[in-house]
Amino acid sequence: xxxxxxxxxxxxxxxxxxxxxxxxxxxxxxxxxxxxxxxxxxxxxxxxxxxxxxxxxxxxxxxxxxxxxxxxxxxxxxxxxxxxxxxxxxxxxxxxxxxxxxxxxxxxxxxxxxxxxxxxxxxxxxxxxxxxxxxxxxxxxxxxxxxxxxxxxxxxxxxxxxxxxxxxxxxxxxxxxxxxxxxxxxxxxxxxxxxxxxxxxxxxxxxxxxxxxxxxxxxxxxxxxxxxxxxxxxxxxxxxxxxxxxxxxxxxxxxxxxxxxxxxx
Amino acid sequence: xxxxxxxxxxxxxxxxxxxxxxxxxxxxxxxxxxxxxxxxxxxxxxxxxxxxxxxxxxxxxxxxxxxxxxxxxxxxxxxxxxxxxxxxxxxxxxxxxxxxxxxxxxxxxxxxxxxxxxxxxxxxxxxxxxxxxxxxxxxxxxxxxxxxxxxxxxxxxxxxxxxxxxxxxxxxxxxxxxxxxxxxxxxxxxxxxxxxxxxxxxxxxxxxxxxxxxxxxxxxxxxxxxxxxxxxxxxxxxxxxxxxxxxxxxxxxxxxxxxxxxxxxxxxxxxxxxxxxxxxxxxxxxxxxxxxxxxxxxxxxxxxxxxxxxxxxxxxxxx
Numbered sequence: 001x002x003x004x005x006x007x008x009x010x011x012x013x014x015x016x017x018x019x020x021x022x023x024x025x026x027x028x029x030x031x032x033x034x035x036x037x038x039x040x041x042x043x044x045x046x047x048x049x050x051x052x053x054x055x056x057x058x059x060x061x062x063x064x065x066x067x068x069x070x071x072x073x074x075x076x077x078x079x080x081x082x083x084x085x086x087x088x089x090x091x092x093x094x095x096x097x098x099x100x101x102x103x104x105x106x107x108x109x110x111x112x113x114x115x116x117x118x119x120x121x122x123x124x125x126x127x128x129x130x131x132x133x134x135x136x137x138x139x140x141x142x143x144x145x146x147x148x149x150x151x152x153x154x155x156x157x158x159x160x161x162x163x164x165x166x167x168x169x170x171x172x173x174x175x176x177x178x179x180x181x182x183x184x185x186x187x188x189x190x191x192x193x194x195x196x197x198x199x200x201x202x203x204x205x206x207x208x209x210x211x212x213x214x215x216x217x218x219x220x221x222x223x224x225x226x227x228x229x230x231x232x233x234x235x236x237x238x239x240x241x242x243x244x245x246x247x248x249x250x251x252x253x254x255x256x257x258x259x260x261x262x263x264x265x
Numbered sequence: 266x267x268x269x270x271x272x273x274x275x276x277x278x279x280x281x282x283x284x285x286x287x288x289x290x291x292x293x294x295x296x297x298x299x300x301x302x303x304x305x306x307x308x309x310x311x312x313x314x315x316x317x318x319x320x321x322x323x324x325x326x327x328x329x330x331x332x333x334x335x336x337x338x339x340x341x342x343x344x345x346x347x348x349x350x351x352x353x354x355x356x357x358x359x360x361x362x363x364x365x366x367x368x369x370x371x372x373x374x375x376x377x378x379x380x381x382x383x384x385x386x387x388x389x390x391x392x393x394x395x396x397x398x399x400x401x402x403x404x405x406x407x408x409x410x411x412x413x414x415x416x417x418x419x420x421x422x423x424x425x426x427x428x429x430x431x432x433x434x435x436x437x438x439x440x441x442x443x444x445x446x447x448x449x450x451x452x453x454x455x456x457x458x459x460x461x462x463x464x465x466x467x468x469x470x471x472x473x474x475x476x477x478x479x480x481x482x483x484x485x486x487x488x489x490x491x492x493x494x495x496x497x498x499x500x501x502x503x504x505x506x507x508x509x510x511x512x513x514x515x516x517x518x519x520x521x522x523x524x525x526x527x528x529x530x531x532x533x534x535x536x537x538x539x540x541x542x543x544x545x546x547x548x549x550x551x552x553x554x555x556x557x558x559x560x561x562x563x564x565x566x567x568x569x570x571x572x573x574x575x576x577x578x579x580x581x582x583x584x
Contacts, residue, residue: 007475008287013535014534014535015313016541017397017400017404018397018401019279019401023403023405027286034571037516052392077442078515079388094375095376096369096370096375096376100369108406116336118516119516121515122397123396124291124515125362125366125378125379126362126363126378127362127363127365127366127376127378128366129363130334130363130367131366131367131369131370132418133335133445134367134370134371134442136371137442138445139442139445139446140333140334140335140337140363140445140571141333141446142333142334142359157390157488161449164333165359165509165510166359166360166451167358167359167360167361168276168453169451169452169453169454170447170451170455171448171449171450171451171452172450172451173333173446173447173449173450174446174447174449175374175445175446176445176448177530179445179446182340183507184516185516186509187566194474198479202451213354225504226375226460227305227369227373227375227407227408227409227410228375228376228405228406228407228409229376229377229405229408229410230297230403230404230405230408231405231406232403232404233396233401233403233404234401234402234403235400236395236399236401236402238559239541239546239559239560239561239562241558241559241561242561242562242563242564243562243563243564244284244553244558244563244564244565244566245515245564245565245566246553246565246566246567247565247566247567247568247571249571250575251549251565251567251571251572251575251576252565252571252572252573252574252575252578252579253574253575253576254565255547255549255563255565255579256576256579256580256583257573258334258547258562259491259524259564260578260583261397261549263544264467264523264524264545265491265581265583265584
């Protein structure tokens with residue numbers, strides 16, 4: 001079967017992130033990397049194959065030239081090949097447009113299972129997996145802390161099952177393949193690429209596609225096609241640092257005094 | 266005035282607090298109509314009316330309980346199709362965001378997630394969001410279709426505005442997609458007497474410094490003395506000391522209480538992203554250089570096992 005793992009190249013969350021004048025994310029002044037939350041998706045794809053499911057793993061990203069770094073890192077962890085959708089007209093695309101591009105690329109590649117991280121670490125909306133399921137017309141099996149694939153054959157078919165911490169309950173959910181899955185950071189540590197893996201990744205094929213290849217008109221994506229716009233983005237003033245006392249035996253009492261003065265007690 | 270659809274978040278008919286906040290916000294934009302999916306609408310109608318719902322759409326169908334997300338998408342899009350609302354408001358839970366996302370695709374409408382405030386504007390609702398680990402405040406609005414907005418808990422204080430809602434039972438024509446993902450079982454999380462993390466006015470959280478599941482009672486005792494919810498850092502959860510459902514941080518729950526007390530938590534960016542918008546922040550940590558102290562309104566450098574019991578005793582004495 002065929003597994004497509006969607007990955008995103010994002011500004012480093014430990015950097016000083018910000019916005020451009022047009023309200024889009026500033027992707028220049030902070031180094032970017034493979035979104036940490038997508039590493040869990042890659043790990044689960046590799047685990048599924050290691051569990052005995054015969055599958056080809058393709059990574060998919062939408063982003064500028066540098067986004068290839070995210071694909072190279074993913075390929076160094078394992079997997080077979082990658083698709084890089086890159087087009088000048090994509091800059092500023094919102095989640096709705098991004099899901100359109102991803103869906104078209106996934107349909108073109110063919111798929112039995114799409115695996116995503118639970119959210120990106122930049123916009124962190126966590127909505128693209130659900131949008132993909134909607135656009136691809138397949139079940140969504142999302143926010144999984146645990147995922148297993150069963151009963152697949154060379155002809156496809158099979159079931160995906162998982163455990164999801166729902167809003168008020170722990171849910172066991174399942175769907176017939178093809179399906180879209182997203183996994184949380186609770187699924188288990190992602191592996192580090194080995195030296196051998198890094199060398200092998202250099203030989204793996206990365207297919208470059210643009211909007212034409214996907215049959216998407218340039219006016220369907222990009223900032224001007226976004227269905228919502230940022231009016232203002234204001235940096236919060238740093239919190240004024242309050243009083244910090246050393247505990248010399250009365251720390252708890254002093255803290256209670258502060259809480260009482262603030263009417264919390 | 267335009268109808269504003271509010272998707273009701275409930276557990277067997279018990280309306281959860283974020284929905285009351287949504288109804289309160291919806292009144293700024295138009296006339297709130299609640300959309301109730303599942304069983305228990307009879308019990309919920311009075312509460313929904315008390316907070317201003319003029320109408321309650323009820324979809325009581327087995328699909329809603331037995332399948333994930335997609336049935337709610339069918340229901341909401343069908344109701345939106347006939348009521349032509351001015352906006353659709355949904356609580357920012359995992360499920361709420363996913364429902365909103367798919368409705369946006371289906372209605373070809375703009376989506377804004379995790380709003381912390383909403384005001385009426387000249388071109389429709391203007392939302393405020395807190396982004397990049399709460400270092401930026403962003404104002405935005407939807408430019409296409411019906412604005413679909415998910416709202417974080419504690420975005421507004423619920424205000425009563427009594428109304429007697431008209432109740433309309435809706436029969437939804439479910440699509441083939443609705444029954445794609447079956448919910449095989451649902452184990453409700455253990456009920457606790459403590460307030461829910463996202464709804465609590467006060468949150469007391471423990472981190473690496475708590476050093477073991479057996480020590481978390483130190484956090485719980487102070488939380489109980491204050492009537493607070495208990496949170497935990499990712500480090501404490503990863504170590505297995507406290508359940509994941511209590512994790513505060515970027516990949517856990519994002520909270521915005523009146524008071525946040527961080528105990529034995531250094532304040533990594535992962536954690537700050539989940540609590541930085543709290544109104545008042547207090548920390549106890551033995552390391553005076555811990556980054557959490559940069560955020561605090563009050564901090565104590567010391568041994569949490571000495572400071573916390575003393576704090577608890579003093580709270581009980583002052584009560």
